[in-house]
Amino acid sequence: MRAWISWSSGKDSAYALHTLRRSGEVEVVRLLTTVTAPFDRVSMHGVRTELLRRQAESLRLPVHTVEIPFPCPNRVYQEKMGAAVAAARSEAVEAMAFGDLFLEDVRRYREERLAGTGMRPLFPLWGRPTRPLAEEMIASGLRAVLVAVDPRVLPAEFAGREFDHDLLHDLPEGVDPLGERGEFHTFAYAGPMFDRPIAWRRGERVLRDGFAFQDILPADPT
Numbered sequence: 719m720r721a722w723i724s725w726s727s728g729k730d731s732a733y734a735l736h737t738l739r740r741s742g743e744v745e746v747v748r749l750l751t752t753v754t755a756p757f758d759r760v761s762m763h764g765v766r767t768e769l770l771r772r773q774a775e776s777l778r779l780p781v782h783t784v785e786i787p788f789p790c791p792n793r794v795y796q797e798k799m800g801a802a803v804a805a806a807r808s809e810a811v812e813a814m815a816f817g818d819l820f821l822e823d824v825r826r827y828r829e830e831r832l833a834g835t836g837m838r839p840l841f842p843l844w845g846r847p848t849r850p851l852a853e854e855m856i857a858s859g860l861r862a863v864l865v866a867v868d869p870r871v872l873p874a875e876f877a878g879r880e881f882d883h884d885l886l887h888d889l890p891e892g893v894d895p896l897g898e899r900g901e902f903h904t905f906a907y908a909g910p911m912f913d914r915p916i917a918w919r920r921g922e923r924v925l926r927d928g929f930a931f932q933d934i935l936p937a938d939p940t
Contacts, residue, residue, distance in 0.1 A: 721813035722750045727763050728817075732817075734815055735815075737843065749777070749780070763865050765934065766934070766936065769918060776916060778913060796831070814837050814838075814839055815839075816840065819851075853886070858910055863907065864879050864880075877902075905918070921933035
């Protein structure tokens with residue numbers, strides 16, 4: 719089965735890709751990423767598109783970017799995503815994979831948007847307990863950095879921290895270990911899904927639109 723994968727630049731989509739590749743049943747042929755055009759950054763995560771490009775190169779996959787305005791009306795978003803699905807179908811792609819874990823409303827929305835398109839939604843990580851899954855990700859060699867934090871539930875100082883065992887230990891009670899409720903978002907830069915690590919360095923941390931964002935900058939490989 720040929721599939722595209724919804725690629726946020728973070729750990730969940732990275733591990734979903736790894737899981738699909740290991741299954742031997744799905745051939746992921748392209749990344750699908752939403753980019754907020756005025757900022758030239760991955761939507762929600764705020765990752766620079768140059769780093770997205772470097773991820774794609776290391777994954778050996780092309781990336782289809784959906785450029786959206788800011789703010790983006792839902793109608794515009796749905797039109798652009800519909801065009802992306804049509805592009806996937808034109809490549810004989812049969813499925814769209816997602817890194818979702820347990821939010822039923824998010825899954826239902828994705829299923830409804832793909833209904834009747836000829837594209838099957840895939841959720842390779844769905845329903846797995848998040849603490850053991852987080853430990854498994856780290857043990858696999860997946861490396862990621864927190865690039866966006868919701869300061870209502872997690873101190874802003876967590877932005878810029880590594881996704882590792884120390885982070886899991888320090889997360890306040892009630893925060894999902896994988897940030898599935900939007901507590902935090904990540905940038906994945908190394909792991910078994912990549913040919914080579916993506917070099918980066920920390921930039922400025924800013925508060926914007928209710929989130930603490932840690933800017934990360936492309937760096938030369940060491």
